[in-house]
Amino acid sequence: MRIGLFATCLGDTLFPDAVRATALLLSRLGHELVFPPEQTCCGQVHINTGYQREPVPLVRDFAEQFGDRAIDAVVMPSGSCAGCVRHQHRMVAERYGDPALRAGVAAVEGKTYELSEFLVDVAGTVDVGAYFPHRVTYHPTCHSLRMLRVGDKPLRLLRAVEGIDLAEMPEADACCGFGGTFAVKNAATSSAMLADKVDRVMSTGASVCTAGDTSCLMHIGGGLSRIRSGTLALHLAQILAATRTSPYPLSEAAR
Missing domain, CATH: 1.20.1050 (Glutathione S-transferase Yfyf (Class Pi); Chain A, domain 2)
Structure with a gap:
């Protein structure tokens, strides 16, 4: 196509x-x-x-x-x-x-x-030939979940990734608190929602939190970084693009 x-x-x-x-x-x-x-x-x-x-x-x-x-x-x-x-x-x-x-x-x-x-x-594909030998948890973003109704499509793609250890996040469908200008106009509420989301990410023991929206990953990644969690926020595409011959340099990115 x-x-x-x-x-x-x-x-x-x-x-x-x-x-x-x-x-x-x-x-x-x-x-x-x-x-x-x-x-x-x-x-x-x-x-x-x-x-x-x-x-x-x-x-x-x-x-x-x-x-x-x-x-x-x-x-x-x-x-x-x-x-x-x-x-x-x-x-x-x-x-x-x-x-x-x-x-x-x-x-x-x-x-x-x-x-x-x-x-x-x-495209009618689930197995895209990806290789990502790391523990990953998935955050379903509000717009993809509630407006587009993508359902479990991102999870189906992740489950087909070779080597991945996919950990289910508790209350995964709860908002991360970003919401665009919501995070600016309602900073205290946004920060409280983010703290809850970061706690849920950390409870999985994952080294990577992934999602289909960079906006949510910016918010979650900031929260993870501020507590020096060592957990990275990576877009779904970055996981799916990684292969055995061209793996994602997770150890270097974590530095």
Whole structure:
């Protein structure tokens, strides 16, 4: 398939390794990648904060960059951004857009996927040939779980990874407390939720906490780092991209 890769803002600025891992994984599975160079933000931060007219140019840009009929699917390493494109872009276009924007949004939303749902539902694969001989626990992010309803797809992919020791996290579906600007506007509540999540991660004895959203991993990883836990926060794509011939350098990353 010909896949348009959307890096996302956090991926571009703070987690480029997760984007590179996504590209490496999809290429290894035989897909042709297209990376529109003019791609920007999906506009989620504006929409979630109540500024729904302001992201119209961003929504239009996304539709123009990825609406090419030659692109079979748009894939991104983010459940929240995929949820924004699939559900919130239409809302913005209907309220503040013109007919061209509404048509563009309609053309692209149906072929937009978060990484795990693309792999399982579209590519029809669970075993991606990954090798990751470490103890890992998985955090199901709120948008992927509740908006996209990816279910157990990330776990199915992880269970097929060679060498992995997958540890179930207690109360895994509880929010980590990030929530975008929620963590800024409600810092005390956010910090309390994060403390609970970090405790649950640590209870598994895992050396890695993984998720499908870099935003949650930024939040959880910060909490783990501040207590010097030694547990890393890694995107799902980074685990799935690791192989026997090209393993993830966990010992070096932990330094």
